[in-house]
Amino acid sequence: MAQFRTCPDTGLYFHKSAESLIKANAVAAAVALLVAGLLGLLVVLTRWQAVHLLPADQFYMALTAHGIDALIFWIIFFEMAVLYVASSVLLRCRLATPAWGWVQFLLMLVGAVMTNVAIFQGSSSVMMTSYVPMQAAPHFYLGLILFAVGALIGCFIFFGTLVVAKQEKSYEGSIPLVTFGAVTAAIIAVFTIASGAIILIPTFLWSIGYIAHIDAEMYRVVWWGMGHSSQQINVAAHVAIWYLIAGLVFGARPMSEKVSRGAYLLYILFLQLACAHHILVDPGISAEWKVFNTSYAMYLAVLASMIHGLTVPGSIEVAQRGKGFNNGLFEWLRKAPWENPVFSSMFISLVTFGFLGGITGVVMGTEQINLIIHNTIYVPAHFHATVVTGTTMAFMAVTYFLIPVLFRRQMILPGLAKLQPYIFGGGMTILVLFMLGAGTLGVSRRHWDMDFTGAALGFDYPGMAYTLMGIGAFGGVIGVIGGGIFLLITVGSLVFGKKLEPSAGLLQSFGFPLAASCYTDKRPETLPRAAPLPAGHHTSSFEAPGTFVLALVLLVTFVVYYFINWKYLASVWQLS
């Protein structure tokens, strides 16, 4: 049966089963993003105190669904697509057990729908974290469990496909760096899902009455073993996409395979206990445990991210300098294709993840500093920088690439597509910055009314807190518009975009052999190793001075901001 095709433009190779699964998972992800975005709009319009749109019950329902649809369903559906791309497509091999791929998809779909139904029935407004002893409907937990089982199957299909590729010798040498990153993500995913199973299965049994009691603190510790590690899946996946896009757009090669892969290894080794920084102000957890786990577990992972933060733009700089953009420190960056959403979205992802998400995450994950940040709106500000401008924009970037290549459609509204990353990234950056500010003024997260209407005893936030929340919400609205434009362009392209058959000659070829885009049963040639470095290349000099300067700017920002927070901590009441 004809099962394989080569993209006539890029030479990328698709196994039909993998292709269909990538499409299905990407479309499900887009639907989750749409729902999450609309709910996000309702949330910001409620937290914007001057608008205060929803009543309390609907606000908490919308916030629960927003968190789960965005952070779990949108991102993990998309990550399944990424795993299929990183294995079958990049390694040019058949997908292992395609039928199980559909089991993966259907379980995740059923789980996602089930949990959403539970939330919108109104009995499960428990937030994404569903802290016990607040109880949701049983199908809230069951949906999450089914979704996780589906994701686990997806991980094993990915591992199986790596085995198939190795056995059938579809590539020479070692797996590509991007696939290595996906392996990292999948390994972390297995650990994550195991933590999730350990806590969600008993919680489900508790919700139907088989277990009498779940300890609230134990729940927090184990739940965050899933909750935080799952964010590290995102980091591993979106860093892989950064490398992929640096390669696709610039032909960049990693500065050092050893360094980049070593950094990924740090993620695998040191992330599992990073859950510790969610329980820094919890009772019954010793300071020694907190310090050990936040430092060894987190800082070696932080080190890994700081390494990628240098090597990803560094590889772009080296590639650009190789093309002759050698003037000064930054010509390589000025002459980058800023109008290409594949690049601009990826680059905004890189910068905001480092400067906003990364720095704030480390600061609030410091044992004592957490005292002045825990559960304020600073926390969602931080993770909107990591998962929205970071992960989501990386996923958007690769989607822009996949529409012509995978779906074989010409993108509609190219002018708007050029602007979309700036609208989305700009809006969300405003949201993040101003919510960070409101958080330092003590504004609470997950809170319907900062006026405390109806409270017996009141409290007045300073006027500035209202201003910051208002501007942040305004940024959120812009961000939602940017997200809407993304969905309009991508979904619109699938429906209305001109078919790119057989070859439109619009896309860059990567030097792979090209063929007509029809399905055959002919296997491609073995994926060769990358071309060796040109002669005369030496690694002892600074190859990417501009990137090094940018990295130093990041470091200085980090150091200054870190100590400002210690200073702020020193001004509060003495505690011991």
Add this chain to the structure above:
Amino acid sequence: MTSFMPPADRIWWKVPVGREEIVWILIALTWCLIMFFMMPYWHIYGKQNLSNEAYQTTPAKFGAKVQEGIDQYKTGEEAGVPIIHPPAGSDVYMLGRLWQWWPILELEKDKTYRLHLSSMDWQHGFSVQPININMQVVPGYEMVLTVTPDQSGEYGVVCNEYCGIGHHTMVGKIYVKE
């Protein structure tokens, strides 16, 4: 474009690393070590640390302690919530429940208190504003904070862990008197 192709060198782990990356890794590692040492440093020299003191408890046991404190030290009421003025240096009990912080505390500036916190039902967040000190309050656990308020004034205790439909009405008070 080796990021999505197998590495050019078969033995890629033996390819020497560029100086730029080595320098950056050393800088970043140094910074990570500094951040690590800041935490033990603050435990020794800093004034804002959480103790390791916590006990398992039950709502009934903890509620009785709170009531004892109210019986002994009550000085008045505000909006139906008792105000207590415990002696400096004493053990002070405060509970969180749907949707109240109970009782209101009246403390003296620059005096030290052992503040016990727990929840009667769901999880709550003890967020003292505008000073912005935040703790997680978990049912079944009694956390003890040794606290020395060094600024006088009226402080709100906002609940910042979502606790259901009345969450936004859960506000308590702490008065710090000169």
